Amino acid sequence: MLELQRIRENKEEVVERLSVKNFDAAALVEEIIDLDLQRRTNQKQLDDTLARSKQLAKEIGRYFKSGEKEQAEAVRKESLSLKEQSKAFSVQLDKIVKTLNAKLVELPNVPHPSVPRGKSDEDNEQVYSEGNLPELAENALPHWELADKYKIIDFDLGSKVTGAGFPFYRGKGARLQRALINFFLDEAIAAGYLEYQPPLMVNEASGFGTGQLPDKEGQMYFAGLDKLYLIPTAEVPLTNIYRNVILKEEDLPVKNVAYSSCFRREAGSYGKDVRGLNRLHQFDKVEIVQIQHPEKSYETLEVMKEHVAVLLRKLELPFRILRLCGGDLSFTSALTFDFEVFSGAQKRWLEVSSVSNFESYQANRMKLRFKGKDGKTRLAHTLNGSALALPRIVAALLENNQTPDGIKIPKALQSYTGFDIID
RNA sequence: GGAGAGAUGGGUGAGUGGCUGAAACCACCGGUUUGCUAAACCGGCAUACCUUUCAACGGGUAUCGGGGGUUCGAAUCCCCCUCUCUCCGCCA
CATH class of the missing domain: 3.30.930.10 (Bira Bifunctional Protein; Domain 2)
Incomplete structure (x- = not known):
């Protein structure tokens, strides 16, 4: 499949060159770029949530070790709700990535500039x-x-x-x-x-x-x-x-x-x-x-x-x-x-x-x-x-x-x- | 097909719940030293995505065969799959 970066940075060229293959890629390329954007936004949210969870998990560890049970319990509650959030982000990200990949696979290779146009x-x-x-x-x-x-x-x-x-x-x-x-x-x-x-x-x-x-x-x-x-x-x-x-x-x-x-x-x-x-x-x-x-x-x-x-x-x-x-x-x-x-x-x-x-x-x-x-x-x-x-x-x-x-x-x-x- | 054991970074291999993206050694790369080579010493050494006034030095997340689960937290516990090894059976 084509490299995402190439699609992102040379959108017009990709569409134009694919037309040589008699393939109208305009709509597909737009979809891919949009999905990619969604993917990145979602990933950022997921990563941030996970980063916070990791931090909290470490805190809990420390509290348990020093015997501060009450603090540990409090942090554990927060962590629990973060877990739900990250689960939701992760499910959504997974869905986006799957759709994105399915779309990427539909895109044929871009022909070399020397390839002549033609039907058969x-x-x-x-x-x-x-x-x-x-x-x-x-x-x-x-x-x-x-x-x-x-x-x-x-x-x-x-x-x-x-x-x-x-x-x-x-x-x-x-x-x-x-x-x-x-x-x-x-x-x-x-x-x-x-x-x-x-x-x-x-x-x-x-x-x-x-x-x-x-x-x-x-x-x-x-x-x-x-x-x-x-x-x-x-x-x-x-x-x-x-x-x-x-x-x-x-x-x-x-x-x-x-x-x-x-x-x-x-x-x-x-x-x-x-x-x-x-x-x-x-x-x-x-x-x-x-x-x-x-x-x-x-x-x-x-x-x-x-x-x-x-x-x-x-x-x-x-x-x-x-x-x-x-x-x-x-x-x-x-x-x-x-x-x-x-x-x-x-x-x-x-x-x-x-x-x-x-x-x-x-x-x-x-x-x-x-x-x-x-x-x-x-x-x-x-x-x-x-x-x-x-x-x-x-x-x-x-x-x-x-x-x-x-x-x-x-x-x-x-x-x-x-x-x-x-x- | 049956029974058992196992799968950790390029390789060997440690690690049975938090300080482990992961010890140590080897290989590899850079440097110091050195007539040359070697040795010794020091440093580096995975991939992907995100972050784009991070030029550079960075920061975040994920990955210990693959997938799912338990847990605040998993290489480590549980389930499924794949593969490898040993023994038995079968067989070119």
Whole structure:
């Protein structure tokens, strides 16, 4: 969530910038400022009452010790009435704080000044592209037909055993998955990231910390008996490692990477978007996360972008980078770049990575801070990016590299797969 | 799943109703001393909110796993929850 101080001191700017996200924050911001004022007034009253109570309690102690029972009794009476007062203040303060927090959570992150206005993904701004679009024969097959032809992915079997969106990978298909995971992890480790194997289920506090809860509750699978959520991305456990942590400035940046399966309910998706590997309920992804000094986070965002670009280059996939417009930007993000690869037979761009700077928005929710060299404690900035999500990479690899002899594996991957063609 | 023990500041650990936001030691930071290093000595060392003619030095409140209760007063007593450890059961 946004920092209260920022809302208080830059009210107009916050409202104006949030309008880029097509979010009308004017009324909400006023409410928050008003609640904050109430909170402070109330707190002052409570604190004063408690301070007096403490004083009296000490007096009573002294009287009892010196055996002055009568004085003690008198003071005790006063203290008793103070107790009622402070109870009332405390109940009211609690109510105000709860309302204030609920309102604060409704406020999305403020977009970076470079974020263009726009309604939907059609308004995203292409900032870079690389590689030539593949020229495939007219009868080129989409990946789901290739998957079937070479018996490397079985969607029907997944439907039988689990449900739609939970495919089986088999033979060279399974090995290709394993190869990609190892390739991505090795690249991240070489770039200085520390590898984690995180839990695939998280508790409610973690879901709140990275911003999945409360608003995106319906997107996560929930194990109700134990109140645990299946992670939609490794970002959740990987970032929540630092929930309620105060790092030292010299520990920054923290660079973590994790491979994990990801689970998404994807309620409301349909049509060509969910065909084959285009959108799954369970998929594999390697995720990179950085925790960085506020003054360096945008530099870092560029570095992370380049990391993803290198991966796609090594996989010889044509890709483009989009700067998400306000309308397409997620609730918690200040600036996001999407990477899309061109999938030759479907003739469409598929999103394979999303690299974001959340500034202090997640950090404020989870109280992730660092102590500066000046001794002051400040919120850190969090960033993350997919590097990369597997299914659509596989879709593009299959489609773009199909030949009459089989599907060619890019050079960089061959030492990982142990084969250079799927036939 | 059953039985028991426990959770205190960065770490170890004292503290069973008032003088404890919390001893001591270690770690860390600053200083003195010192050929250098080390040692010794002195000082500092949590977080949040409030207070904004407090520039600075401050003042107030809360926090001893989390929540609730008893009491004029709770780290200390009571209840609930979470987690950790030990033993038993089960098991990849």
